[in-house]
Amino acid sequence: MTTFDAREWVYFSSGNANILLKYVGNSDPNLTKKLLRLKRVGNKNCDERIKSDLLKDYFLHSKCIELSSKFLLDLNHKLIKTNPELAVPASTNGEILLISIFARNHGILMPNLLNEVNNTVHLGNHLKVHYGDSELVLEMKPKWLYNLKTRNCRNCCLSKYRGKQIINCPLDLLCENKIPNWSKRIVQKLRDSEHSINYINSLELILTEFFMKNKIIGYLFMLQNRYYDSSRESYNRRILNLKSADEVPIELIESQTLRDVTLFLNIHSLSRNNYDIVKDTVDKPKTLISINNDSFFEVDCKLIDLDLKTSLKFEYWKETELKLIESGLYTSDKYGLVGCNRIVDII
Ligand SMILES: O=P(O)(O)O[C@@H]1[C@@H](OP(=O)(O)O)[C@H](OP(=O)(O)O)[C@H](O)[C@H](OP(=O)(O)O)[C@H]1OP(=O)(O)O
Numbered sequence: 001m002t003t004f005d006a007r008e009w010v011y012f013s014s015g016n017a018n019i020l021l022k023y024v025g026n027s028d029p030n031l032t033k034k035l036l037r038l039k040r041v042g043n044k045n046c047d048e049r050i051k052s053d054l055l056k057d058y059f060l061h062s063k064c065i066e067l068s069s070k071f072l073l074d075l076n077h078k079l080i081k082t083n084p085e086l087a088v089p090a091s092t093n094g095e096i097l098l099i100s101i102f103a104r105n106h107g108i109l110m111p112n113l114l115n116e117v118n119n120t121v122h123l124g125n126h127l128k129v130h131y132g133d134s135e136l137v138l139e140m141k142p143k144w145l146y147n148l149k150t151r152n153c154r155n156c157c158l159s160k161y162r163g164k165q166i167i168n169c170p171l172d173l174l175c176e177n178k179i180p181n182w183s184k185r186i187v188q189k190l191r192d193s194e195h196s197i198n199y200i201n202s203l204e205l206i207l208t209e210f211f212m213k214n215k216i217i218g219y220l221f222m223l224q225n226r227y228y229d230s231s232r233e234s235y236n237r238r239i240l241n242l243k244s245a246d247e248v249p250i251e252l253i254e255s256q257t258l259r260d261v262t263l264f265l266n267i268h269s270l271s272r273n274n275y276d277i278v279k280d281t282v283d284k285p286k287t288l289i290s291i292n293n294d295s296f297f298e299v300d301c302k303l304i305d306l307d308l309k310t311s312l313k314f315e316y317w318k319e320t321e322l323k324l325i326e327s328g329l330y331t332s333d334k335y336g337l338v339g340c341n342r343i344v345d346i347i
């Protein structure tokens with residue numbers, strides 16, 4: 001069992017299912033630049049992660065560690081003070097809790113991909129840019145990449161339904177001709193934000209080159225749709241007929257998990273010399289980019305949030321799909337929905 005001291009960990013970030021803490025102590029140098037990911041109360045996702053030979057190079061190296069109940073209880077008490085908004089009102093014993101401590105006392109230790117950046121621009125739903133002096137990080141969820149049969153895609157319809165702004169549709173990344181505009185819109189949004197960002201002048205080309213050269217979006221497209229005929233309609237035939245969690249096939253769980261992963265692109269510049277040295281040896285998740293043979297960049301691509309979803313989510317999935325169908329958004333030409341990309345030519 002690992003003995004950590006709650007005083008050395010502070011809140012870093014959170015999602016629907018997990019809370020991330022950052023190490024700020026100095027008693028263990030191995031923990032510098034590390035994050036600890038702990039399950040939030042109510043998180044029913046499985047401890048198991050997606051297995052995939054295609055994606056394994058993109059997985060962030062992480063380690064599952066067993067933690068003491070004392071550490072988790074101390075952390076709970078600390079977080080209730082610093083982040084009361086994350087608390088679940090009352091647990092079974094009446095105590096307010098944020099982190100699950102009664103299931104299994106373990107957490108995931110992993111590198112902090114945002115260690116070199118200190119500013120964040122929220123560009124829209126599922127799209128953030130983080131930057132510092134030497135690195136720029138694009139964080140996005142490439143959700144629901146599929147062969148579109150309706151006018152508008154599930155991503156844009158759900159964003160619209162929830163009143164969120166649509167900056168970019170991920171389906172554009174499936175078509176080579178549409179990638180440059182996808183990148184351009186990101187840079188335009190960043191310029192509008194008036195942040196002063198290193199590499200902004202090269203960013204459009206970096207992103208375009210990256211998504212054309214690297215296979216990650218193609219892999220996700222294949223794997224998200226592996227068990228269906230890669231259309232939403234075929235998903236619907238399965239999901240809308242499900243009556244209980246026991247009926248949910250593992251294939252559906254895997255697809256749903258992969259439709260909700262987060263992608264990080266860590267971008268930093270290289271000298272010409274370093275570029276020349278590494279250009280023939282660089283490995284799969286990394287992509288080297290040369291702009292006009294004048295500036296050079298390395299893009300490191302990582303995927304996070306790969307824990308298998310619980311089959312108990314099937315009712316939520318069904319309700320979401322039914323809501324979208326009934327809203328008429330899939331076929332609508334109103335509300336600024338302009339029709340999403342139907343071409344898939346990147347694989
Ligand atoms: O239903 P969706 O598409 O909105 O996805 C949910 C996500 O919403 P999003 O649209 O990405 O803002 C939602 O993300 P946020 O918490 O909204 O960032 C979760 O990722 C949720 O999964 P889980 O309950 O944490 O396992 C996600 O639920 P799943 O559908 O992946 O189970």
Ligand SMILES: Nc1ncnc2c1ncn2[C@@H]1O[C@H](COP(=O)(O)OP(=O)(O)OP(=O)(O)O)[C@@H](O)[C@H]1O
Pocket residue numbers: 013014015016017018019020035037060110111112113114139260262304305
């Ligand atoms: N290794 C990492 N380095 C830097 N930031 C990270 C890392 N892992 C996660 N994060 C940040 O923390 C946020 C929440 O993490 P994570 O996706 O694991 O939580 P979650 O509860 O599973 O999310 P969701 O709501 O999508 O289910 C991420 O969106 C990301 O901004």
